[in-house]
Amino acid sequence: MASARFETRRLTSDAMFGVCAACAAVIVTLLLLVSGYLVFIGAGAINLSFFTDVPTGDVAQPGGMRHAIEGTLILLALAAAIGVPLGVASGVYLSEYSHEWLFASPMRFIADVLTGVPSIVVGILGYELVVVPVSRWTSNSVSFSGYAGAAALAFIMIPIVARTTEEMLRLVPKTYREGSLALGASKAQTVLRVVLPSAFGSISTGIMLAIARVAGETAPLLFTALGSRLLTRDPSEPFPSLTLQIYTYATGPYPEQKNLAWAGILVLLAILFVVNLLIRVVASRHAATRMGKS
Amino acid sequence: MTTDASAISAAAPSPNASGGPARSLRRSFRFGDAMLGLVCRGSAAIIALMLGALVLVLLTSAMPAIKQFGLGFLVSSEWRVNELERPLKDAAGQVVMEDGEIVMETIKPAFGALPVIYGTAMSSLIALAIAVPLSFGAALFLVRVAPTLRIAGPLSFLIEFLAAIPSLAYGIWGLFVLAPFLQSHVGPAIKATLENVPGLRWMFYESVTIAGTVVERPIPITGRDMLCGSLVLAIMILPIVTSVSRDVLKAVPRTQIEGTLALGATWWQSCVAMLRYGRSGLFGAVMLGLARAAGETMAITMVIGNNNQINPSPFAPAQTMASLLANEFAEASEGLHQASLLYVALVLLVMSLLFNVIARRLVVGKASPAGH
Numbered sequence: 001m002a003s004a005r006f007e008t009r010r011l012t013s014d015a016m017f018g019v020c021a022a023c024a025a026v027i028v029t030l031l032l033l034v035s036g037y038l039v040f041i042g043a044g045a046i047n048l049s050f051f052t053d054v055p056t057g058d059v060a061q062p063g064g065m066r067h068a069i070e071g072t073l074i075l076l077a078l079a080a081a082i083g084v085p086l087g088v089a090s091g092v093y094l095s096e097y098s099h100e101w102l103f104a105s106p107m108r109f110i111a112d113v114l115t116g117v118p119s120i121v122v123g124i125l126g127y128e129l130v131v132v133p134v135s136r137w138t139s140n141s142v143s144f145s146g147y148a149g150a151a152a153l154a155f156i157m158i159p160i161v162a163r164t165t166e167e168m169l170r171l172v173p174k175t176y177r178e179g180s181l182a183l184g185a186s187k188a189q190t191v192l193r194v195v196l197p198s199a200f201g202s203i204s205t206g207i208m209l210a211i212a213r214v215a216g217e218t219a220p221l222l223f224t225a226l227g228s229r230l231l232t233r234d235p236s237e238p239f240p241s242l243t244l245q246i247y248t249y250a251t252g253p254y255p256e257q258k259n260l261a262w263a264g265i266l267v268l269l270a271i272l273f274v275v276n277l278l279i280r281v282v283a284s285r286h287a288a289t290r291m292g293k294s
Numbered sequence: 295m296t297t298d299a300s301a302i303s304a305a306a307p308s309p310n311a312s313g314g315p316a317r318s319l320r321r322s323f324r325f326g327d328a329m330l331g332l333v334c335r336g337s338a339a340i341i342a343l344m345l346g347a348l349v350l351v352l353l354t355s356a357m358p359a360i361k362q363f364g365l366g367f368l369v370s371s372e373w374r375v376n377e378l379e380r381p382l383k384d385a386a387g388q389v390v391m392e393d394g395e396i397v398m399e400t401i402k403p404a405f406g407a408l409p410v411i412y413g414t415a416m417s418s419l420i421a422l423a424i425a426v427p428l429s430f431g432a433a434l435f436l437v438r439v440a441p442t443l444r445i446a447g448p449l450s451f452l453i454e455f456l457a458a459i460p461s462l463a464y465g466i467w468g469l470f471v472l473a474p475f476l477q478s479h480v481g482p483a484i485k486a487t488l489e490n491v492p493g494l495r496w497m498f499y500e501s502v503t504i505a506g507t508v509v510e511r512p513i514p515i516t517g518r519d520m521l522c523g524s525l526v527l528a529i530m531i532l533p534i535v536t537s538v539s540r541d542v543l544k545a546v547p548r549t550q551i552e553g554t555l556a557l558g559a560t561w562w563q564s565c566v567a568m569l570r571y572g573r574s575g576l577f578g579a580v581m582l583g584l585a586r587a588a589g590e591t592m593a594i595t596m597v598i599g600n601n602n603q604i605n606p607s608p609f610a611p612a613q614t615m616a617s618l619l620a621n622e623f624a625e626a627s628e629g630l631h632q633a634s635l636l637y638v639a640l641v642l643l644v645m646s647l648l649f650n651v652i653a654r655r656l657v658v659g660k661a662s663p664a665g666h
Contacts, residue, residue: 020439034463086337092334094338097331121589129347158341188327213458222624243462250469250470272455
């Protein structure tokens with residue numbers, strides 16, 4: 001009797017072990033299937049003119065996506081220019097001024113909450129807060145612009161950068177700060193010359209992650225940068241972006257443009273993969289040196 | 295302990311307190327500290343301003359719709375962007391004639407969010423129903439089995455990289471690979487098997503009123519429907535739910551597992567004990583997945599079919615809050631239409647903030663101490 005019950009328990013356990021392994025296998029296969037498909041078809045669609053040509057207006061030979069690649073890079077640079085200083089400074093506040101808990105802990109909570117705002121809502125905020133006022137100001141009909149797009153991307157970046165910066169600064173040993181203060185350095189000197197430099201590697205990793213995250217965003221740009229088929233470098237105009245261009249081509253009716261969309265997705269994935277790999281390498285090297293030091 | 299440095303420098307006995315160099319040094323200390331404090335506090339305040347602006351802007355721009363519809367907006371399923379003219383009918387259902395002409399009545403534009411709320415809830419729930427069991431199983435595998443096989447590292451990297459793939463990529467895959475496959479293989483196969491099962495007719499037929507008579511017609515299987523949207527959502531939230539629940543399970547103390555094993559539990563029974571121990575964190579992982587699924591925009595817009603109506607069939611096109619915004623906001627004329635869309639955006643914002651707050655409370659409380 002007892003051994004029969006034990007037998008059932010053992011069989012159930014073995015069966016569930018199989019189920020768990022199968023779950024892992026299914027997830028890995030599914031995700032490999034998706035990314036493999038994207039890479040496979042994208043590789044067939046990509047060529048040099050994708051990087052060097054701009055759209056022609058001829059749907060049978062749509063040209064390349066040089067404008068969109070440059071547009072995305074400019075948008076990311078602008079977004080980082082706004083988002084990184086603000087994000088790092090708020091991260092420093094959350095970590096180094098955490099004794100002001102009456103203000104610091106609600107700010108930490110708000111930063112957490114902001115990372116969960118749906119990106120389409122951020123796009124709408126960008127429209128209402130930048131595009132509409134600028135249109136009124138310049139009495140244009142609707143002034144979609146690269147600046148509005150960059151602002152929307154920065155909105156997504158700031159809370160991410162702030163929270164990762166805080167986490168990384170908290171890993172800096174307290175003795176560093178105490179040693180610096182004991183040597184007579186001011187708080188500003190301690191933060192700027194001791195604490196921030198010793199967390200430099202991990203903070204830049206966090207920044208890279210945030211940039212990689214917004215590089216793939218489409219929804220915040222729909223109503224802000226709008227997208228463009230021109231090779232423009234003026235961010236006060238409607239601005240091209242890789243993701244917007246891929247979306248337009250993918251949902252359009254022409255097979256040649258859909259081909260370009262596949263190629264675009266491949267380029268985007270390649271960029272993200274390289275960034276992720278770099279982050280991993282930097283992070284592990286940083287961890288190694290930290291271990292060596294302490 | 296972070297002591298204010300200026301306090302230290304002020305309190306420190308200085309040999310020439312009245313002398314020039316020391317005083318200017320101290321002043322520059324205070325100036326630097328003040329500047330740093332100003333910059334950091336200012337930046338932190340901007341974060342609060344961001345949330346404030348988000349809520350305030352959406353609230354004020356949605357105000358016309360909020361005033362017009364109130365909370366009834368959430369339960370109304372009408373979505374008429376333009377005015378409609380139709381023949382006026384009397385109580386008997388007869389068209390009213392006056393001087394030999396048909397009297398027309400105008401129906402005002404009306405907006406209600408029920409179809410998109412239904413679409414969002416339904417697609418997210420189906421996605422969770424598919425993704426959560428798979429993720430929990432895989433998380434158990436990652437924590438209990440993978441380390442012994444030395445594949446935990448590569449598997450984790452793979453899952454984390456896949457979590458970083460933008461939703462646009464999943465959308466393109468869904469649109470060009472999954473939807474055609476569902477249309478040509480899966481949909482017809484399911485229809486052939488289940489069509490004649492009593493009680494499942496609603497899955498394949500819909501009733502429409504054409505010229506006053508109710509006609510039942512088959513729902514065309516296009517592949518771009520609720521089923522496809524839910525499947526794509528499920529695939530998209532797999533990585534995040536898996537990696538968060540893996541972290542939660544990792545944080546279960548070793549003694550708990552060893553204790554159950556020592557009491558004679560089998561492998562699976564100790565897994566159940568682990569799941570029970572981490573249940574609130576696991577619930578947090580589910581909420582995080584829900585928040586992600588509900589706010590997802592690009593992929594769902596490309597595959598769900600974008601039809602603003604409630605239809606219980608998984609083969610009918612649907613619409614979510616996010617896809618409605620992506621589709622209509624750019625073309626919406628200023629006025630009630632735009633205000634209604636902003637109302638939808640506000641509902642979406644409040645909902646996903648709620649999910650996120652709950653998720654963070656649950657996950658941070660459990661997983662964080664051992665996670666770092």
